[in-house]
Amino acid sequence: MANSRVSLLLLTLLALTLSLSASSPSSHNREELETPITRFQQYLRFKTAHPNPNYTAPVSFLTALAKSIGLVTQSIEFTPNKPVLLVTWPGSKPSLPSILFNSHLDSVPAEPTKWLHPPFSAVHTPDGKIFARGAQDDKCIAIQYLEAIRNLKSKNFIPTRTIHISYVPDEEIGGFDGAAKFVNSKEFRHLNVGFALDEGQASVNDEFRVFFADRSPWNLIIRAKGKPGHGSRMYDDGAMENLMKSIEIISRFRESQFDVVKAGKAANSEVISVNPVYLKAGIPSPTGFVMNMQPSEAEAGFDLRLPPTADPDLMKKRIAEEWVPAIRNMTYEIIEKGPLRDHMGRPLMTAVDDSNPWWGVFRQAIAAAGGKLAKPEILLSTTDARFIRQLGIPVFGFSPMTNTPILLHDHNEFLEDTVFLKGIEVYEHIISSLSSFEEVHST
Ligand SMILES: [Zn+2]
Numbered sequence: 100m101a102n103s104r105v106s107l108l109l110l111t112l113l114a115l116t117l118s119l120s121a122s123s124p125s126s127h128n129r130e131e132l133e134t135p136i137t138r139f140q141q142y143l144r145f146k147t148a149h150p151n152p153n154y155t156a157p158v159s160f161l162t163a164l165a166k167s168i169g170l171v172t173q174s175i176e177f178t179p180n181k182p183v184l185l186v187t188w189p190g191s192k193p194s195l196p197s198i199l200f201n202s203h204l205d206s207v208p209a210e211p212t213k214w215l216h217p218p219f220s221a222v223h224t225p226d227g228k229i230f231a232r233g234a235q236d237d238k239c240i241a242i243q244y245l246e247a248i249r250n251l252k253s254k255n256f257i258p259t260r261t262i263h264i265s266y267v268p269d270e271e272i273g274g275f276d277g278a279a280k281f282v283n284s285k286e287f288r289h290l291n292v293g294f295a296l297d298e299g300q301a302s303v304n305d306e307f308r309v310f311f312a313d314r315s316p317w318n319l320i321i322r323a324k325g326k327p328g329h330g331s332r333m334y335d336d337g338a339m340e341n342l343m344k345s346i347e348i349i350s351r352f353r354e355s356q357f358d359v360v361k362a363g364k365a366a367n368s369e370v371i372s373v374n375p376v377y378l379k380a381g382i383p384s385p386t387g388f389v390m391n392m393q394p395s396e397a398e399a400g401f402d403l404r405l406p407p408t409a410d411p412d413l414m415k416k417r418i419a420e421e422w423v424p425a426i427r428n429m430t431y432e433i434i435e436k437g438p439l440r441d442h443m444g445r446p447l448m449t450a451v452d453d454s455n456p457w458w459g460v461f462r463q464a465i466a467a468a469g470g471k472l473a474k475p476e477i478l479l480s481t482t483d484a485r486f487i488r489q490l491g492i493p494v495f496g497f498s499p500m501t502n503t504p505i506l507l508h509d510h511n512e513f514l515e516d517t518v519f520l521k522g523i524e525v526y527e528h529i530i531s532s533l534s535s536f537e538e539v540h541s542t
Contacts, residue, residue, distance in 0.1 A: 135246045135523060136223065136516055138164065142238050143221035143231035152205040154268055158184050161241070161266055168249045177280035181268040185286070188248055190261040190534060196293025197261040198533045201483060202241040203270030203277065203298070206233040213510040227516045234514040236507035237298035239522060240498050241266060247526035258534035263290055270483050273436055278483035282490060293539055294457045294493050296529070297484040300507065301500035306473035307465060307525075310496030312448035313478045313485045314368055314404040318434040321345055321423045323397045330391035339380060341427045342397040349373055349401065349422050368477040371414070372404045406477050407446035411439050437481060438489045447485055449493040451475040456539055457493050464532035468525045470501070499525040 145157040161184055162172045171187040184204075190197070209218035209232040216222040218232040231238070244264045251258075269277035281287055302308045323345070325338035356370040380397035381388040405414060415433070423431040441447055451458050465472050478484075484494045499522035506512040 135242065135520060136229070138246070139239070139242045139519060140221040140223065140229065140231075142242055143229070143233055144219055146219050147204055147206045148208045148218075148232060149205060149271055150208075152268070154180065154182055154204055157204055158182050158266065161186070161245075164245055165264075168245060168252060170245075170248065175281075175284075175286055177284060178268075178276040181276050183268065183277065183281045184266040185290075186245070186264040186266075188258055188262040190258040192259050192537070193261050195260045195537065196291050196539065197263055198530070199290065199292045199295040199487070200240075200244045200262070200264045200530075201278070201295060201297040201487070202237050202244065202264070202266055203274075203483060204241075204266050204268050205271050206236070206238075207271050207508050208232075209512075210510065215511055218512075223516065228513040229516060229519070230511060230513045232512055234512050235301055235498070235500060235503070235505075236512070237498060239500070239514055239519055240298055243499070243519070243522045243526050244530075246523045247530055250523065250527050251531060256531055258530070259537060260293070260534045262530060262534055263292070267483060274483045274486060278486045279437075282486045292487070292492055294533065295484070295487050295495075297482055297487070297494055297496050299496040299498040300478070301498065301503040301505045302473065303502070303504060304473075305501050306471045307497070307499055307501060308473050309451075309461075309475050310478040310484075311451045311475045312407045312446075312488075313481045313496070314372075314406050315439045315447070315485065316436040316481055317403040317405065318436065319373075319401040319403050319418065320432045320434075321399050321401070322430045322432075324428045324430075325393075325395060325397075327395040328393045330393055332393075336428065337393050338395050338397040338428075339393060341429060342380065342399060344427065345423055345429060346375065346399060349375075352417075352422075366476065368479040369406050369408070371406065371409050372402075374402050376400045376402050404479070405439060407439065407448040409439075437485050441489050441491050443491060445491075447488045448477075449488060449495060455493055456536070457533070460532050460536045461495060461529065464528040465525065467532070468528040470499075470525060498522075 142157060142160060145160065146153050147157060158174055162174065165172045165186040171189070173185045174182045175185065176182050211217055214230070216230040221229055221231040223229050248262070265281065267274070267277040267281055269275070299308055299310050321342070323338045323341035325336050325341050326334065328334060328337065353373050356372065359365045359370055360367050377400040380394050382392050382394055405411060418431060418433065423429040439447060449455065453459070462472060478496055482496055484496055487494045500514065500518055503514065503518055
């Protein structure tokens with residue numbers, strides 16, 4: 100034990116000496132050893148997974164990186180220990196509305212035993228894959244934004260509109276202490292954002308995906324009460340009976356929506372999805388549940404997702420009258436996880452036609468980068484973009500990853516080095532086009 104500890108210490112000292120001698124000639128040399136890929140790897144190694152994401156270290160890293168490119172940085176805490184990092188590249192016409200690029204700092208957890216490489220090691224394999232939790236969601240764009248600006252600066256490009264990058268906490272747990280507070284702050288108002296880009300998702304083919312809306316999640320909890328009784332008796336108005344009737348009705352609605360998808364009439368993200376996520380009932384016994392008693396209470400939980408085209412009031416009426424009627428001794432609770440309408444009462448979606456001048460500029464930038472755009476989509480899940488859309492600001496969800504399996508929140512999340520590097524080039528086109536576009540003067 101003691102011996103192994105001594106040898107470990109010697110090894111550590113040796114490694115330290117070697118690393119010092121390797122990097123001692125000058126800091127300039129050290130920088131030359133760094134590449135966009137190694138900077139991406141460094142960022143991927145911060146342990147930013149919930150439930151205890153480390154925000155301090157990645158914010159310091161990004162601040163140093165932004166400063167090394169000559170950008171202005173500001174860290175703001177709207178919630179203690181949950182910083183928002185703001186990076187700014189001032190434009191030559193700062194009175195024009197600015198462009199915002201958003202990215203979240205946090206990640207979902209990973210189960211290391213299910214991975215080929217440790218999830219926070221950012222191993223770069225000989226075939227070009229970089230494995231890490233966050234490689235796709237969404238640490239890639241965090242670094243690509245900065246690398247694109249670095250390249251534009253080296254080409255002496257001067258932005259007309261001011262460019263901002265925001266790095267926000269807590270997106271993966273709803274964004275309520277992150278983007279939600281940030282977009283409602285005076286600091287955000289001062290940015291005068293005219294258009295924003297936030298994260299998107301990988302594409303399995305050679306077309307880039309772009310998202311113009313998110314679905315809004317509702318948590319629906321339904322509770323039934325009823326007469327308790329002997330397990331042998333058949334009678335009306337039992338709690339389980341009442342709950343099961345509701346589940347049948349909700350299942351039929353689920354099928355009607357799913358049938359539309361199966362018939363190819365709508366994408367998964369364009370219908371209202373409802374999926375049971377838990378059931379709670381029964382009288383516990385030391386060996387499991389009492390089998391000859393019908394309980395007096397029963398409960399079920401559902402994950403509901405509404406596209407912006409859905410009418411939330413109509414949905415609430417359907418829940419109250421059809422799904423969970425009070426006449427069957429049922430009660431319910433809806434927990435809305437974010438807005439469905441903007442400050443003007445309009446559905447939360449960004450136009451993808453000529454009425455939105457940014458759409459044309461964005462599309463042309465993708466073409467200029469040699470890319471193809473897929474048909475714009477509604478995102479199946481939810482991002483921080485909804486908070487920005489709520490202010491009436493147009494936002495697209497976009498992460499430049501083509502020919503890449505969709506691995507966000509999955510085991511063995513990876514991104515190929517060539518895809519990551521191509522993404523930097525795509526953002527160079529996007530940033531230069533958007534910042535040079537002078538036609539829109541107010542939001
Ligand atoms: Zn994400």
